Amino acid sequence: MCEYCGCRTVPAVRELMEEHDAIIEDAGDVRTALLSGDRAATVARLEHLASHLDPHVHREEVGIFAALRAQGDWSEEVAELEGEHRDLDGAIAQLDPTDPSFGTRVLAFLESLEEHVERENLGIFPVSVVTLGASGWDTVAEAHRETPTFLTT
Known part of the structure; x- marks a missing residue:
């Protein structure tokens, strides 16, 4: 995680990064669950992860992504991230714990997820900080009101 x-x-960006x-x-x-060989725990942890991803993705897409697109900036990058x-x-929906390739597919999913988070943290979030105007931040604030964070205070 960068701090520069x-x-x-x-x-709003801090909250999204804390969600990341x-x-x-x-x-x-x-x-950890996967490498321990406990498929049931792996599935439970994946379900927990998915329960965090869904609202987080919505907040990004309806907030920062929509705001950047509305002002005409970074549309290609936003489309790639979406x-x-x-x-x-x-990928997460297609994971089948009875499939012999389950472990390999889970690890590939996790790697893709980690790369994606890094791209947002080091790319679109800094861009939004320096390019969004007041109306853009209003869009972000509305998205955050509409879908509260999954983080507990």
Whole structure:
């Protein structure tokens, strides 16, 4: 996680990055369960991770992504990140614990998720901090009101 750009000084971005931190921690829990050989625990940890991903993705897409797209900035990058969201959602939905390739597929999913989070943290979040205007931040705030964070205070 970077700290150089000041993203975490912007409350909405800080909250999304803190969600990323929790999601990466969830991913570590999945990996630990998988490597221990406990498929039931792996599935339970994956379900927990998915319960965090769904609202987080919604907040990003309806908030920062929509705001950047509305002002005409970074549309290609936003579209790529949204595509990655769909790919990650599809990958987790297709995981079958009875499939012999389950472990390999889980590890591939986790790697893709970690790369995606890094791309957002080091790319679109810093971009949003320096490019979004007041109406963009209003869009982000509305998305955050509409779908509260999964983090507990």
